[in-house]
Amino acid sequence: MPDRLILVSHDLCPYVQRAAIALLEKDVPFRRVTIDLSAKPDWFRAISPLGKVPLLRVRQSDGGEAVLFESNVICEYIEETEAEPKLHPADPLERARHRAWMEFGSAILSDLYGLETTQDATVFESKRAAIAAKFARVEAALGKGPFFAGERFSLVDAVFAPIFRYFDVFDTLTDLAIFAGTPKVRAWRSALHARPSVQAAVGPDYATLLLAFLQRHDAHLLSVAA
Numbered sequence: 005m006p007d008r009l010i011l012v013s014h015d016l017c018p019y020v021q022r023a024a025i026a027l028l029e030k031d032v033p034f035r036r037v038t039i040d041l042s043a044k045p046d047w048f049r050a051i052s053p054l055g056k057v058p059l060l061r062v063r064q065s066d067g068g069e070a071v072l073f074e075s076n077v078i079c080e081y082i083e084e085t086e087a088e089p090k091l092h093p094a095d096p097l098e099r100a101r102h103r104a105w106m107e108f109g110s111a112i113l114s115d116l117y118g119l120e121t122t123q124d125a126t127v128f129e130s131k132r133a134a135i136a137a138k139f140a141r142v143e144a145a146l147g148k149g150p151f152f153a154g155e156r157f158s159l160v161d162a163v164f165a166p167i168f169r170y171f172d173v174f175d176t177l178t179d180l181a182i183f184a185g186t187p188k189v190r191a192w193r194s195a196l197h198a199r200p201s202v203q204a205a206v207g208p209d210y211a212t213l214l215l216a217f218l219q220r221h222d223a224h225l226l227s228v229a230a
Contacts, residue, residue: 009034012048012059014041015213018113018166019075020058021205025162026079028201030086076106079159091159098153102160105145105152109163112138116170121221128224136182143186150195157199165196169206172197173214177229 011027013020013036027034039048044055051071052059060072060081072078083091093099112135119131142164146152152160171193174180183190196202207213218226 007035008063010061010063011036012052012057012061013038014057015207015210016217017057018169019056021166021169022075022159022162023058023060023078023082024205025165025201026082026091026159027086028204029089029091029157029162030082032082032086076103076110079106079162083159089157091157091162093153093158102153102158105142105160106163108138108142109160109167112167116167120170120218120223120225123222123224125224125227128228132180132182139182139186139189143189146188146192149188149191151192157201161196161199162201164192165199165202166205168193168196169202169210170214173211174225176211177225 009027009032011020011023011034013024015038024036039045039057041057044052048059049055051061053073056073058073058075058078060078062070062072062081064070072081079091092102115131115134115138119128119135122128122131147154151157152164171180171182183193
């Protein structure tokens with residue numbers, strides 16, 4: 005069915021990226037439609053209950069369409085309806101543990117938004133310290149790698165890869181010392197950086213767009229880098 009899955013996206017959104025990575029990992033055909041969140045089109049407002057991306061528009065066999073929102077819900081739907089490879093563990097307890105770490109990744113993203121948008125030095129340092137502390141907890145949870153659960157790529161990896169992508173850009177500006185004491189996290193970050201699905205989840209202009217976002221917010225991060 006043509007255009008069976010349409011992922012409504014924004015160029016910088018890390019939540020879109022996790023859904024795109026899940027689709028790419030499963031080699032599922034989909035079409036991406038990118039919108040400007042500062043000028044949301046009327047059709048988007050009509051189908052997005054929260055006014056946020058991602059949305060997954062699912063064409064149904066009867067010609068109708070279902071619209072899913074919230075990235076983790078979309079990822080779970082992809083996992084449940086699409087073929088191998090499985091991106092969740094089979095064991096219920098381990099699967100629940102993975103879901104919890106996906107939520108932990110969302111908490112890091114919340115701190116990251118504060119870090120990248122604040123103009124205040126005190127808030128910036130507070131967010132930097134909070135992110136470093138969270139990654140210290142991640143370090144304690146990691147095994148031998150290369151991925152979160154060992155050899156198999158999982159939805160936890162799909163959640164954390166967009167987080168690490170921020171730092172690929174931030175590292176060109178300054179050393180935030182987020183990963184200084186986390187060798188397992190650094191190795192995980194490198195493994196995710198090399199993953200084809202992670203690389204394909206954003207456009208080639210991602211870094212340029214993120215830098216422009218920082219400039220629009222007059223971000224303190226740019227002052228630290230100066």
